[in-house]
Amino acid sequence: MICEKCKTEVLENDVFCRKCGTPIKKEKSQKIKKPNAITAKHVLIGIFFPPLGFALWGLYVQENPIQAKNYLLFSGIGVLFYIIGFIAANI
Numbered sequence: 001m002i003c004e005k006c007k008t009e010v011l012e013n014d015v016f017c018r019k020c021g022t023p024i025k026k027e028k029s030q031k032i033k034k035p036n037a038i039t040a041k042h043v044l045i046g047i048f049f050p051p052l053g054f055a056l057w058g059l060y061v062q063e064n065p066i067q068a069k070n071y072l073l074f075s076g077i078g079v080l081f082y083i084i085g086f087i088a089a090n091i
Helices: 040-048 050-060 065-089
Strands: none
Touching (some): 040 050, 040 065, 050 065
């Protein structure tokens, strides 16, 4: 961030400019996407690459549990599709 008055660079958590003392206006953060939205990424990775979906579930389970749940759900569906396909091909 940059001070509007003296154009000095300030840190993100500064309230006042360290050089001129001007109050720092915080920029409004951009709109955050819903974390629980199911995206095509979750569906495609989960169904077509279940091992990758399970690995991503393990990575996101602490950081973003809703996104992790989506990976787990679609990976499970992907595994079921592969099992059904395997059984149907061998009948």
